[in-house]
Amino acid sequence: MSLRRSRDITSLVGAAREGDPRAVARxxxxxxDGDPLLREISAALAPYAVRAQVxxxxxxxxxxxxxxxxxLVRAYRSAGLRVGVLAVDPSSPFTxxxxxxxxxxxQDHATDPGVYIRSMANRGALGGLSEAALQAALLMDASGRDxxxxxxxxxGQAEVEVASLxxxxxxxxxxxxxxxxxxxxxxxxxxxxxxxxNKADRDGADATYHDIxxxxxxxxxxxxxxxxxxxxxxxxxxxxxDGIIGAIAKHRAWLDEHGELQRRRERRAAAExxxxxxxxxxxxxxxxRHDEALPTLAAEVAAGxxxxxxxxxxxxxxxxxxxxxxx
Amino acid sequence: MSLRRSRDITSLVGAAREGDPRAVARxxxxxxDGDPLLREISAALAPYAVRAQVxxxxxxxxxxxxxxxxxLVRAYRSAGLRVGVLAVDPSSPFTxxxxxxxxxxxQDHATDPGVYIRSMANRGALGGLSEAALQAALLMDASGRDxxxxxxxxxGQAEVEVASLxxxxxxxxxxxxxxxxxxxxxxxxxxxxxxxxNKADRDGADATYHDIxxxxxxxxxxxxxxxxxxxxxxxxxxxxxDGIIGAIAKHRAWLDEHGELQRRRERRAAAExxxxxxxxxxxxxxxxRHDEALPTLAAEVAAGxxxxxxxxxxxxxxxxxxxxxxx
Numbered sequence: 001m002s003l004r005r006s007r008d009i010t011s012l013v014g015a016a017r018e019g020d021p022r023a024v025a026r027x028x029x030x031x032x033d034g035d036p037l038l039r040e041i042s043a044a045l046a047p048y049a050v051r052a053q054v055x056x057x058x059x060x061x062x063x064x065x066x067x068x069x070x071x072l073v074r075a076y077r078s079a080g081l082r083v084g085v086l087a088v089d090p091s092s093p094f095t096x097x098x099x100x101x102x103x104x105x106x107q108d109h110a111t112d113p114g115v116y117i118r119s120m121a122n123r124g125a126l127g128g129l130s131e132a133a134l135q136a137a138l139l140m141d142a143s144g145r146d147x148x149x150x151x152x153x154x155x156g157q158a159e160v161e162v163a164s165l166x167x168x169x170x171x172x173x174x175x176x177x178x179x180x181x182x183x184x185x186x187x188x189x190x191x192x193x194x195x196x197x198n199k200a201d202r203d204g205a206d207a208t209y210h211d212i213x214x215x216x217x218x219x220x221x222x223x224x225x226x227x228x229x230x231x232x233x234x235x236x237x238x239x240x241x242d243g244i245i246g247a248i249a250k251h252r253a254w255l256d257e258h259g260e261l262q263r264r265r266e267r268r269a270a271a272e273x274x275x276x277x278x279x280x281x282x283x284x285x286x287x288x289r290h291d292e293a294l295p296t297l298a299a300e301v302a303a304g305x306x307x308x309x310x311x312x313x314x315x316x317x318x319x320x321x322x323x324x325x326x327x
Numbered sequence: 328m329s330l331r332r333s334r335d336i337t338s339l340v341g342a343a344r345e346g347d348p349r350a351v352a353r354x355x356x357x358x359x360d361g362d363p364l365l366r367e368i369s370a371a372l373a374p375y376a377v378r379a380q381v382x383x384x385x386x387x388x389x390x391x392x393x394x395x396x397x398x399l400v401r402a403y404r405s406a407g408l409r410v411g412v413l414a415v416d417p418s419s420p421f422t423x424x425x426x427x428x429x430x431x432x433x434q435d436h437a438t439d440p441g442v443y444i445r446s447m448a449n450r451g452a453l454g455g456l457s458e459a460a461l462q463a464a465l466l467m468d469a470s471g472r473d474x475x476x477x478x479x480x481x482x483g484q485a486e487v488e489v490a491s492l493x494x495x496x497x498x499x500x501x502x503x504x505x506x507x508x509x510x511x512x513x514x515x516x517x518x519x520x521x522x523x524x525n526k527a528d529r530d531g532a533d534a535t536y537h538d539i540x541x542x543x544x545x546x547x548x549x550x551x552x553x554x555x556x557x558x559x560x561x562x563x564x565x566x567x568x569d570g571i572i573g574a575i576a577k578h579r580a581w582l583d584e585h586g587e588l589q590r591r592r593e594r595r596a597a598a599e600x601x602x603x604x605x606x607x608x609x610x611x612x613x614x615x616r617h618d619e620a621l622p623t624l625a626a627e628v629a630a631g632x633x634x635x636x637x638x639x640x641x642x643x644x645x646x647x648x649x650x651x652x653x654x
Contacts, residue, residue, distance in 0.1 A: 039636040046634035138635070262629065269635065270625035274615055276639035281612050288604055298597035302589065307373035308465070308596065309366040312603035 009037060013044045016143040019082065021116050024143045028118050031135045034279075038135070045142035050265060052084070052141040055248060056166030057151045058188070063174045064198040068235040068244070069151050073109055075245050076147050084140035084148045085117040088133045088162055116140065131275025133162050134268065164191035165268045167261060168251045170244065172196045173212060175204035189215060192228050194247040200232035200240065226254055284319045293318050336364060340371040343470040346409065348443050351470045355445050358462045361606075365462070372469035377592060379411070379468040382575060383493030384478045385515070390501045391525040395562040395571070396478050400436055402572050403474050411467035411475045412444040415460045415489055443467065458602025460489050461595065491518035492595045494588060495578045497571065499523045500539060502531035516542060519555050521574045527559035527567065553581055611646045620645050 015023035030038055055072075059065055069085060076083050109115040118140075120133055133150065140148045152162045163169045171192040195216075197209045212230055229247045233240025255261040288294075293315055300306035342350035357365055382399075386392055396412060403410050436442040447460055460477065467475045479489045490496045498519035522543075524536045539557055556574045560567025582588040615621075620642055627633040 042636045043634040046628070047631045050629060050631050135635075265629040266622070266625045269628035269638075270621050272635045273621065273624055273628060273638040273642060276635055277615055277642045278612060280639065280643055281608055281615075285605060285608050288601055288608075294597050294600065295593065297600055298593045301373070301596035301600060302377055302592040304374045304377050307370040308462075308599045308603055309369045311596075311600040312607060315600060315604045316607055 009040050009044060013041060016045075016139070017048060019113065019144050021113060024084075024116050024140065025118065027139045027143070028120070028136045031132055031139065032120065034132075042135070042138075045139060048142040048144075049138050050141065052145045052148045053168070053252060054137055054141070054148045054150060054166045054268075056163035056169040057149060057172065058153075058160065058163040058169070059172030059196075059198075060174075060177055061153055063172045063177065064235045065151055065153070065172055068172065068196065068198060068233065068241075069149055070109075071235050071238055071241045072149060072244065073115055075241055077109070077112065077114055081146040082114045082144060083116070084137075084143070084145035085115070085151065086133060086136055086140065086148065087117070087119045087151045088153070116143075116145065131272065131279065134165060134272045134275060138272065160187055160191055165271055167255060167264055168193045168248050170194045170196060170248065172198050173208055174199045175202045175208045193226060193251045194244065195228055195230040196233050196240075196244055197230060198233050198235050198240075201234050201237075205232065224258070226251065226260075284316075287319065288315065291315055291318065336367050336371060340368060343372075343466070344375060346440065346471050348440060351411075351443050351467065352445065354466045354470070355447070355463045358459055358466065359447065361459075369462070369465075372466065375469040375471075376465050377468065379472045379475045380495075380579060381464055381468070381475045381477060381493045381595075383490035383496040384476060384499065385480075385487065385490040385496070386499030386523075386525075387501075387504060388480055390499045390504065391562045392478055392480070392499055395499065395523065395525060395560065395568075396476055397436075398562050398565055398568045399476060399571065400442055402568055404436070404439065404441055408473040409441045409471060410443070411464075411470070411472035412442070412478065413460060413463055413467065413475065414444070414446045414478045415480070443470075443472065458599065458606065461492060461599045461602065465599070487515055487518055492598055494582060494591055495520045495575050497521045497523060497575065499525050500535055501526045502529045502535045520553060520578045521571065522555055522557040523560050523567070523571055524557060525560050525562050525567075528561050528564075532559065551585070553578065553587075614646065615642065618642055618645065 012023055012026060016027055027041060030041065057065055057069060057072075066087075069087075073083050073085060109117065118136070120136060133152075137148050137150055150162060150166055163171070169191050171188050171194070173195060174197070195212050197205055197212065199205065200209075209230060209232060216228055216230070229250070231240060231243040231247050233244060235241065252261075255264065297306065297311040297314060301308050301311050339350055339353060343354055354368060357368065384392055384396060384399075393414075396414075400410050400412060436444065445463070447463060460479075464475050464477055477489060477493055490498075496518050498515050498521070500522065501524070522539050524532055524539065526532065527536075536557060536559060543555055543557070556577070558567055558570040558574050560571060562568065579588075582591065624633065624638040624641060628635050628638050
């Protein structure tokens with residue numbers, strides 16, 4: 001089925017809003033493909049967004065993120081909430097479904113229509129992966145999820161960027177991985193709202209716990225600022241999940257009380273707008289060299305009839321108008 | 328002196344056109360600084376450009392480019408031609424006058440007002456070094472030089488890019504430097520119009536000569552296409568310089584006969600326009616994040632009142648108009 005008419009978009013958006021998982025899947029694919037219709041879809045969905053609680057979850061590979069996500073989904077489902085999971089892997093060279101292998105454990109929820117799970121390794125056509133992930137999160141939000149879990153692999157800059165755009169950012173550590181130091185280097189200390197020391201039954205868990213507590217203590221914090229709690233867990237045995245959920249809820253309440261939720265959502269919206277605008281500019285750069293006006297302008301400049309700055313202005317003005325029309 | 332008024336520009340451009348070396352120097356510095364007045368200057372100079380013969384000279388460090396340039400300048404001066412030399416070093420970490428050490432030998436011409444010599448390692452504010460070099464070459468052209476020698480260090484992509492925008496591109500090799508292979512890798516075979524095997528009195532010169540002849544022979548060439556001659560030289564003793572000048576003149580005549588000169592100059596103009604336009608787009612990307620409209624747009628998106636694509640359109644439209652005004 002090709003989506004050519006506004007009627008199709010209206011019915012697709014309607015189905016997604018009612019929670020039809022195939023419709024949501026379709027929309028996320030359109031994001032990954034950077035489909036031009038995204039613009040119309042985004043406009044149709046905007047009024048229904050900004051309802052879900054977006055929870056970011058990040059940490060090095062092997063720290064137990066999938067297991068923890070799985071358990072969090074189980075807990076939120078027990079509370080009757082509809083959940084969307086977006087697993088993002090910025091470093092993956094694969095396109096689409098890159099970390100689906102990891103998702104096998106998530107099959108616990110495969111037949112539950114209240115859970116929508118999606119892996120994402122593609123960057124959208126118009127920008128980076130973080131922009132595409134944001135857009136996909138927006139779609140999940142608008143499709144009636146109460147909770148959107150945004151899980152990223154690794155603790156690099158891109159991962160931190162994605163995770164930091166959540167309402168609440170959970171950073172996971174495990175003993176013996178030197179994670180505390182690595183997390184500080186990646187600037188994670190600044191964006192973490194909740195720390196989880198997973199595999200807390202292993203040797204070195206206490207050391208990791210105290211390391212991270214120490215680092216949190218070292219950070220300067222103004223009065224009234226949020227101090228990230230550190231929660232111990234053994235996600236593989238379901239232990240400590242309540243503690244994580246409790247810490248997230250506490251942070252959410254703090255966000256509400258301090259007017260921070262609004263501020264974070266505006267920051268997220270700003271990042272999204274910026275991402276789309278950057279994508280448009282990048283696309284313009286890409287088309288510059290092949291612009292059909294260039295040879296004519298070049299001939300005028302070579303003949304001394306036009307100066308190169310004026311020619312560049314004309315070239316850009318053509319591009320700007322073209323993107324007004326087509327974009 | 329700060330250049331604030333159009334009157335200053337008019338007198339500076341006038342002085343440069345009469346060949347005043349300080350005026351030309353001033354203009355090239357404005358290019359390196361990406362001065363906003365460049366736009367006006369470029370417009371004032373455009374009608375006087377496209378007269379000089381632009382000769383590109385490239386090759387690995389140590390191959391004898393400065394010595395050869397020095398000898399070429401001497402020869403062209405003997406013929407009564409006014410010469411500009413632009414020595415470009417894309418890999419230099421220094422800003423301005425980076426390879427002036429190398430220029431010491433050029434002091435032969437230091438007191439000759441018919442020769443203007445300039446080193447360039449800065450990238451212009453609006454783009455890459457190759458764009459800045461192109462603009463500086465245009466300024467030299469418009470300032471009444473008959474010959475502009477565009478010398479680049481090394482055989483990397485950036486060097487090839489700069490050199491290939493000349494009317495005639497001279498590629499220098501020396502024995503025992505593995506240059507022939509390296510040149511092929513860098514794509515130099517495609518852009519070279521004249522090859523010079525310098526230090527032809529050294530061991531291995533014949534091998535280098537035959538290597539490069541062999542490679543030229545391997546390249547596919549349509550009927551009527553230019554076949555790059557290979558000239559032997561010992562520039563340090565002034566030997567072979569006539570051969571190089573002859574090969575350049577022959578190529579120039581071929582360009583004229585085949586309508587190629589016009590095509591090359593249009594290609595150069597296209598590269599220049601493209602460079603300026605790219606610079607403007609890059610500058611817009613840089614200002615995007617700090618645009619004062621962004622927080623308001625973000626608040627509207629976060630409130631579900633506006634969709635992010637429409638917000639991005641408004642942001643970009645503001646930028647486009649700002650650059651129409653200020654650019």
